[in-house]
Amino acid sequence: MKRTQHCNELRPAHIGQMVTLCGWVHSRRDLGGLIFIDVRDREGRTQTVFDPSDLPKELFERAAALRSECVVRVTGKVRQRPAGTNNPKIPTGEVEVMVKELEVLNVADVLPFPVDDPEVASKVNEELRLKYRYLDLRRPEMARNLRVRSKVATATRVFMDEQGFLEVETPTLFKSTPEGAREFLVPCRTNPGLFYALPQSPQQFKQILMVAGVEKYFQLARCYRDEDLRADRQPEFTQIDIEMSFIEREDIYALIEGLLQRVWKTALNIDVPVPFKRLTFEEALNRYGIDKPDTRLGMELADLTEDFRASKFKVFSGAVAAGGVVKALNAKGLACATQSQIETMTEYAKSFGAKGLAYIKVEKGADGATVEWKSPIVKFFNDAEKAALAKKLAIEEGDLILFAADQWLNACEILGKIRLYCADVLKTQGKLTIPTDRFDFLWVVDFPLLSFDKEQNRWYSSHHPFTAPVAEDIPMLKTDPKKVRGQHYDIVVNGVELGGGSIRIHQPDVQKTVFEEVLQIPPEMVKARFGYMLEAFRFGAPPHGGIALGFDRLIAILCNTASIRDVIAFPKTAKGTCLMTDSPGSVEPKQLRDLHLELKVAKKE
RNA sequence: GGGGGUGUAGCUCAAUUGGUUAGAGCGCUGCCCUGUCACGGCAGAGGUUACGGGUUCGAGCCCCGCCGCUCCCGCCA
Numbered sequence: 001m002k003r004t005q006h007c008n009e010l011r012p013a014h015i016g017q018m019v020t021l022c023g024w025v026h027s028r029r030d031l032g033g034l035i036f037i038d039v040r041d042r043e044g045r046t047q048t049v050f051d052p053s054d055l056p057k058e059l060f061e062r063a064a065a066l067r068s069e070c071v072v073r074v075t076g077k078v079r080q081r082p083a084g085t086n087n088p089k090i091p092t093g094e095v096e097v098m099v100k101e102l103e104v105l106n107v108a109d110v111l112p113f114p115v116d117d118p119e120v121a122s123k124v125n126e127e128l129r130l131k132y133r134y135l136d137l138r139r140p141e142m143a144r145n146l147r148v149r150s151k152v153a154t155a156t157r158v159f160m161d162e163q164g165f166l167e168v169e170t171p172t173l174f175k176s177t178p179e180g181a182r183e184f185l186v187p188c189r190t191n192p193g194l195f196y197a198l199p200q201s202p203q204q205f206k207q208i209l210m211v212a213g214v215e216k217y218f219q220l221a222r223c224y225r226d227e228d229l230r231a232d233r234q235p236e237f238t239q240i241d242i243e244m245s246f247i248e249r250e251d252i253y254a255l256i257e258g259l260l261q262r263v264w265k266t267a268l269n270i271d272v273p274v275p276f277k278r279l280t281f282e283e284a285l286n287r288y289g290i291d292k293p294d295t296r297l298g299m300e301l302a303d304l305t306e307d308f309r310a311s312k313f314k315v316f317s318g319a320v321a322a323g324g325v326v327k328a329l330n331a332k333g334l335a336c337a338t339q340s341q342i343e344t345m346t347e348y349a350k351s352f353g354a355k356g357l358a359y360i361k362v363e364k365g366a367d368g369a370t371v372e373w374k375s376p377i378v379k380f381f382n383d384a385e386k387a388a389l390a391k392k393l394a395i396e397e398g399d400l401i402l403f404a405a406d407q408w409l410n411a412c413e414i415l416g417k418i419r420l421y422c423a424d425v426l427k428t429q430g431k432l433t434i435p436t437d438r439f440d441f442l443w444v445v446d447f448p449l450l451s452f453d454k455e456q457n458r459w460y461s462s463h464h465p466f467t468a469p470v471a472e473d474i475p476m477l478k479t480d481p482k483k484v485r486g487q488h489y490d491i492v493v494n495g496v497e498l499g500g501g502s503i504r505i506h507q508p509d510v511q512k513t514v515f516e517e518v519l520q521i522p523p524e525m526v527k528a529r530f531g532y533m534l535e536a537f538r539f540g541a542p543p544h545g546g547i548a549l550g551f552d553r554l555i556a557i558l559c560n561t562a563s564i565r566d567v568i569a570f571p572k573t574a575k576g577t578c579l580m581t582d583s584p585g586s587v588e589p590k591q592l593r594d595l596h597l598e599l600k601v602a603k604k605e
Numbered sequence: 606g607g608g609g610g611u612g613u614a615g616c617u618c619a620a621u622u623g624g625u626u627a628g629a630g631c632g633c634u635g636c637c638c639u640g641u642c643a644c645g646g647c648a649g650a651g652g653u654u655a656c657g658g659g660u661u662c663g664a665g666c667c668c669c670g671c672c673g674c675u676c677c678c679g680c681c682a
Contacts, residue, residue, distance in 0.1 A: 033639035047642070068632090085640055093642090110633060113616055117643075120631075123617060127674045180682035200682080227681045228606095351678070464682045563675095574675065 002073060008044025010078055010095050019097060020075040021046060022105070024138070025066050026116050035063050039074060040116075042143050045090060047081075048074050048097040059102055069108035069115060069138075075101040115139055126565075130579040133570055145567045148267050149555045153220060155266040156240055159259050165216040165242070170205035172198055172222065177529055179465065181225040184235070187595040198224035201548060204533055206243040207466065207504055210544040211536045215245045220551060229574045231563045232496075232553055236572075240554075242501070243546030249487055249503060252547055253443060256491055256499075260441065267558045270437060276491075280446040285409065289327075289416020291447070294495025295440045297423045297432070301327050301415050307388040308405075313380035315358065319405035326405045329415045330393040331422035333431045334400035335361045341425060345418050349404065352414045358403040362395055371397045420495070436560055441493045446470070449486035450518065458520050463488045465514055467502040468545075474510070477518055491549065498554060501547025508537040 003022040010019065026040035035050040050063040066072065076099040087093035112131075113124045115138050122141070129136040136142055157167065176183055176197040183197040199205075201223045209217045221241040229235065240259075244251065257274040264272045277295075284293050287300045305325040308316040316326045331337075342359065349357040358377050365372035373386075381389075393401060402418055404411040426432035449469050450459040459481050461467060469477060470485040477484055487503035505511045511534060515526045526534070552564040565571040572578055592599065 027642070029641045029644050031639055031641060031644070032637065034641075035639095036641050036644085038642070049640085051639080053639085082640065085642085087642055089642080110615070114632075117631085119643090120617065125612085125616085125674070127612095128616085130674090177682090182680080203682090225681060228679080230681090231676070233681070461682055466682095573673085575673090577673095579674090 006043040007039055007041040007046045008091055010046055010092050010097070012080065012094050014078040015080055015095060017078050018075065018100075019078055020073060021048070021097065022073045023071070024115075025068055025070045025072060025108075027068065028066055030064060035060070037063065037066060037072075037074075039072060044092060046092045046095075046097060047087070048076065048099050050099050050102075054098070055100075062104060063099070063102055066104070067108055067110065069111055069135075070104060071106040071108070073103040073105055074099050111135060127573075127579060130565075130571070130573065133580045137569065142566070145555070145559045145561070146569060148559055149567055152263050152267055152555060152558065153551075155262055156218075156220065156259065159262045160218045160242075163216070163255065163258075165218045166214055167219055168209055168214060168217050169219060170199070170202040170209075170221065172224075174199040174205075177204070179461075179529075181227050184224050184226050187597055189594050189596075192596040200225050201239060202241050203464065203466070204530075206241060206546060207533065207544065208536055210243055210245045210506075211539065211541045213245075213542075215542075217241075217243045217546075221548075229572070229576065231565075232550075232556070234552065234564060234568060234571055235576050237564070238551040240499070240549040240551050241546070242548065243544060245542040245544040247503075247543075247545055249445070249489060249545070252489065252501060252545060256547060256549070257441075260491075263554070263558070264439070268437070270439070272439065272441065276441040276443055278443045278445055281444055281448065282446070284444050285412040285416070289329075289412040289414070289419055290495075291444055292490065292492045292495055292497040293442070293444075294420070294423070295442065296434050296438055296494060297419065299329060299331060299419055299422065301329050301412065301419070302392040304328055304388060304392065307385055307392075311380065311385060312382070313377055315355075315377075316403075316405045319411075322407075324405060324407045325411050326403065327411045327415050328389070328393060328404075329402045329419055329422075330395065331400040331402060331419075331426070332396075333398050334422055334426060335363050335398045337361075337400055337425070345402065345421060348417045348421065349414050352406075352410055352417075354404065354406060354410075354414055357414075357418075358405075360389075360401040362397055362399040362401065364397060375401075439493055439557075441491070444490040444492055445488075446485045447488045447490075448482065449473075449484040449488070450481045452482070459518055461514075461519065462486060463500065463502055465519060466504045466511070468505045468510075477513065481518060487545070489547070491547070493557060496553060496557060497550075498557070499547055499549035501545065503543070503545035506537060506541040506543045508534050508541075511537065 002020070004020045007021055007023050021039050023039040023041035026038040026045050029036040033052060037048050037050065038045045039048055050060055052060045074097060076097040078095050079098055081094060081096050113128055113135070114120050115135055118139065118141060121139050137146065160167070173186060173196040176185065176195065181200045183200060186196040186198065188194045188196055202219060202221050206217050219241045221239050222236055223239055224236050226235060227233070242255070253275065257276055261272045261274060264270045279293070281291055284291050286303065287293070288295070289301055303325060304327065305320055308326045309320045311317040319326060342357070346357040360373045360375035360378055363372060363374055389395060389401065395401065402415065404414040406414065423432060447462055449462060449467060451462050453460050463486060467486045467488050470487055473484040488500065489502065490500040491498045505514065512526070515521050515530065516523055552567055555567040556562070556564045559567055561567065570578065570580065577583065
């Protein structure tokens with residue numbers, strides 16, 4: 001044994017014992033005649049003391065030469081710290097180790113950035129952190145994230161096992177199914193000209209596992225998507241992937257509510273109330289302007305379509321006459337918004353095809369007593385319209401009212417974006433504070449099964465083509481596809497889409513109809529891409545459904561960090577490179593020949 | 606593919622309208638210091654201002670290009 005205790009273990013009960021600790025030199029305080037060295041391992045840190053009156057000169061000099069992050073092994077006697085020198089900031093702060101022996105296991109060069117100072121380290125350029133990821137991960141904050149991730153993974157496996165699920169691994173060398181996200185391709189040496197694709201998700205395998213009679217499947221599955229990255233997206237990521245047979249939507253809701261209860265209890269010791277609220281897709285858009293609402297923010301959208309149907313303000317009445325709606329949002333306390341903030345919001349609106357963004361600033365009038373609506377458009381409103389606004393939006397001094405008049409979906413989404421922007425501004429101004437331990441879970445249900453692609457003039461699956469329609473809507477599949485609701489559900493927490501899933505189509509004929517008649521995929525293409533699934537379904541496919549939760553996002557929420565890079569040990573940059581290993585890299589000509597590949601790009605460097 | 610932000614000492618940042626030898630804190634090196642825990646004191650070293658062009662008597666600052674990182678839009682069944 002190299003050590004007797006870890007660095008977060010010693011307490012007054014250990015006083016008098018000889019102990020050996022191993023770890024990194026966290027910080028060194030050399031008082032000349034006396035040296036303090038905090039030894040750190042992943043559990044914590046302990047102060048060790050080098051007293052020259054008690055030690056050979058040679059040993060003391062070696063201690064004096066130690067630098068931050070050298071790896072050491074120290075042996076000495078635990079003792080009570082002298083009165084008044086306790087350090088209440090660390091759990092081992094009542095004791096210290098009087099060193100008798102020091103072994104330098106390894107020296108460290110001067111560091112590119114500090115590991116011991118959370119204030120400084122959290123501000124260090126991420127480029128540097130990624131290049132020296134092993135140093136970044138030594139920081140206690142990052143080590144904590146890794147630990148939360150591991151604990152939650154284990155809690156998930158235990159919970160799913162208790163519920164009777166089998167963890168089954170599925171291939172990561174799959175084949176291309178071009179419907180969804182862009183895929184990573186892997187050339188196949190043994191079959192010249194053919195390619196594997198890395199799976200976007202184990203979707204098809206998990207459904208086949210249901211046909212195979214597994215009944216309850218789960219997997220912490222690695223998934224791959226070759227799309228542009230974001231703070232919450234990496235090219236390879238992990239899902240808690242789940243599929244069950246002989247179930248309905250309610251069974252999935254109950255299962256996931258139980259799982260998330262267990263996870264929140266494990267990671268944060270928080271008891272999450274169940275069942276979660278449910279919102280239909282339509283209601284989510286109507287009230288929040290987005291299909292993953294952050295209900296902590298308040299500021300719900302109001303509908304003023306009927307109030308402005310006959311308005312003299314043609315932008316509003318015209319939109320209603322064209323079959324659209326008038327929606328408004330009260331950004332409480334934002335009347336002070338700057339011109340550039342209004343500008344930003346207007347740009348948002350314009351990017352969605354609006355001509356501009358109507359607003360009213362509700363401020364004190366010139367006389368200092370009355371409240372005045374300052375707006376270029378308010379002169380067009382009659383008293384009834386003003387009264388409707390005041391009532392539906394509960395207008396008070398200091399408010400900023402924002403409008404969107406457009407087709408329903410567009411109007412909702414514009415204000416949805418602006419609502420989030422306003423919330424950010426209010427947060428920065430300190431007018432909106434949300435406790436970090438508040439978690440608003442909700443299910444969003446009744447999504448439209450299909451969406452229309454104007455450019456390609458065809459319907460496509462909102463979720464994926466295996467999603468079952470709501471049974472009573474099936475007759476409308478061919479007559480009125482827009483109205484068909486899917487048995488699809490999303491789980492949302494604090495405005496983050498944590499996961500989604502659906503009850504699947506298990507009848508081969510319905511699946512064939514969706515592929516060929518609704519999605520208009522040519523039969524031969526259906527056969528080539530999904531033939532084995534349709535075939536499998538002919539041999540007795542049980543009704544089934546499932547869900548997938550974004551594991552990285554889940555951990556990021558639990559760790560209260562905005563970027564999933566902070567909860568992935570070795571993440572990639574926004575361009576998909578790894579700054580530590582310098583991947584992706586070039587390969588030798590022989591490797592290309594083996595793969596029957598020829599490059600058409602100029603070799604870099 | 607598009608838009609925004611950013612790049613100055615090892616790290617975090619500053620540098621007035623384009624004007625002297627590009628500064629500070631931390632870190633580092635040396636010396637001093639026996640109760641520190643952000644130890645303290647004295648001294649010192651450390652710069653291709655990401656990179657390549659251009660304008661100018663003069664560029665960290667202005668212009669063009671390019672690269673990295675980052676955020677957002679598109680994209681992510």
